[in-house]
Amino acid sequence: MTRLKLKKLEEYLQCVDGFEKPKLLLEQYPTPPHIAACMTHCMQEQHDDIEGKLVADLGSGCGMLSIGATLLGAQLTIGFELDDAAVDTFRQNVVDMELPNVDCIRAxxxxxxxxxxxxxxDTVVMNPPFGTKHNAGMDMRFLDVGMRLATGAVYSLHKTSTRAYIQKKSKEWGARGKVVAELRYNLEASYKFHKQKSKDIEVDFWRFDLSEL
Amino acid sequence: MKLSTYNFLTSMAIKGVKVGYPLKLTINKKDVIESEFNPVFIQRLLPKLDWSAVYSAAQVAELADDIPAAQPDNVAEDEQLLQRLHHLLFEIDVLEGQLECPETGRVFPITDGIPNMLLNEDEV
Known part of the structure; x- marks a missing residue:
C-alpha cells in the first residue's frame, strides 16, 4: 500500500524549491514536480522499491526525487550532488519540510x-545530465555508477533517441532494462540559448532490474 | 548528516590513499530528529556497516554507553539495542563538524548538515 496518493505527493513536491541560478555546464534542469511524483509513485506502487529501502539519488540537484522517495517512506535517502548552491537548496528544502531520513552529500x-x-x-534513482552539450555521454556514466551502487533496481531518465543504445548497454551490465513510460519532458526556458519559450523533448523513464545478478 | 551515512564515507578518492577509512569524525553541533523505528531495516543494514565505525561514532556522539564496543552475535533478538542503533544511526543529525582522512589528514567539513567530500582537481 503506497502511503501517499499521487495527487497529494505532487502537491507536496510543488513546495520543493528549485535552482536559483541554473548552471549550463551542469545541465541543471529541474525535475518537474508532476514527473517526480509520477516516477517515485510508480517505483513504490508497481515495484515496492521505495518504502523501507535505502535509496540513492545521483545528481540530486535540489532534491526533488530524494524528497519524493522520502515522502513515500524510504528508510534513508542519500542525495549526491556536485554543486554547492544545489546542495544548499536541497538541505533547505529538507529542513523547511521537516523531513527525517534524508541526507545530502556534496560529492x-x-x-x-x-x-x-x-x-x-536497494534502489538508485536519477535524473542525470542528458549529456548532450558539453558533457557527451554523461547520462551513461551516471547510469554505470547506478548499476554499481544498487542491488535491487535503478531508475533513470534518458532521451528516447538513445533507447536502442541503452537497451544494448543494459544487457552488457546484466540488468533487465525496461522502459516504464514515455514522457514529454518540458524544459522551460531556463537558459538564454533556448530561443523558444518552452520546448518539449521525448524522454524515456527506465527501470533496470538488478535483483537476479 | 546521519551517522548511518557517515559509516559509508571514505577518502579513498584522494590520489595515493589506500583505504581512507574510517574517517575521524568531529561533531561541533548536532540535532535530534525523530524517525520511525524499523527493526527489519536495521537488521538488513548491519552487514553493510562497519561496527568499529558505528562504535566510534557513538563515542563522538556521547552515546557510547548505549552501544557495545564489539558487535554482539544476537543483535536481531535484542530489541533494546536495535532501538539504540536506530537512534544513533538515523536520529542524530550532525549539523557542524568535520571528517578527517586517516592517511593524509585532509579535512572534509560538515556545514549546515552537508558533508563536503568534493576534492580539488590536483587531489585526484
Whole structure:
C-alpha cells in the first residue's frame, strides 16, 4: 500500500524549491514536480522499491526525487550532488519540510564506484545530465555508477533517441532494462540559448532490474 | 548528516590513499530528529556497516554507553539495542563538524548538515 496518493505527493513536491541560478555546464534542469511524483509513485506502487529501502539519488540537484522517495517512506535517502548552491537548496528544502531520513552529500558521482557505496543501496534513482552539450555521454556514466551502487533496481531518465543504445548497454551490465513510460519532458526556458519559450523533448523513464545478478 | 551515512564515507578518492577509512569524525553541533523505528531495516543494514565505525561514532556522539564496543552475535533478538542503533544511526543529525582522512589528514567539513567530500582537481 503506497502511503501517499499521487495527487497529494505532487502537491507536496510543488513546495520543493528549485535552482536559483541554473548552471549550463551542469545541465541543471529541474525535475518537474508532476514527473517526480509520477516516477517515485510508480517505483513504490508497481515495484515496492521505495518504502523501507535505502535509496540513492545521483545528481540530486535540489532534491526533488530524494524528497519524493522520502515522502513515500524510504528508510534513508542519500542525495549526491556536485554543486554547492544545489546542495544548499536541497538541505533547505529538507529542513523547511521537516523531513527525517534524508541526507545530502556534496560529492562527484563519478568518484563513488569502488568505495563502500558499492552495492550499498536497494534502489538508485536519477535524473542525470542528458549529456548532450558539453558533457557527451554523461547520462551513461551516471547510469554505470547506478548499476554499481544498487542491488535491487535503478531508475533513470534518458532521451528516447538513445533507447536502442541503452537497451544494448543494459544487457552488457546484466540488468533487465525496461522502459516504464514515455514522457514529454518540458524544459522551460531556463537558459538564454533556448530561443523558444518552452520546448518539449521525448524522454524515456527506465527501470533496470538488478535483483537476479 | 546521519551517522548511518557517515559509516559509508571514505577518502579513498584522494590520489595515493589506500583505504581512507574510517574517517575521524568531529561533531561541533548536532540535532535530534525523530524517525520511525524499523527493526527489519536495521537488521538488513548491519552487514553493510562497519561496527568499529558505528562504535566510534557513538563515542563522538556521547552515546557510547548505549552501544557495545564489539558487535554482539544476537543483535536481531535484542530489541533494546536495535532501538539504540536506530537512534544513533538515523536520529542524530550532525549539523557542524568535520571528517578527517586517516592517511593524509585532509579535512572534509560538515556545514549546515552537508558533508563536503568534493576534492580539488590536483587531489585526484
Amino acid at each position: 562527484d558521482v563519478l568518484h563513488l564506484p569502488g568505495s563502500k557505496w558499492d552495492k550499498a543501496f
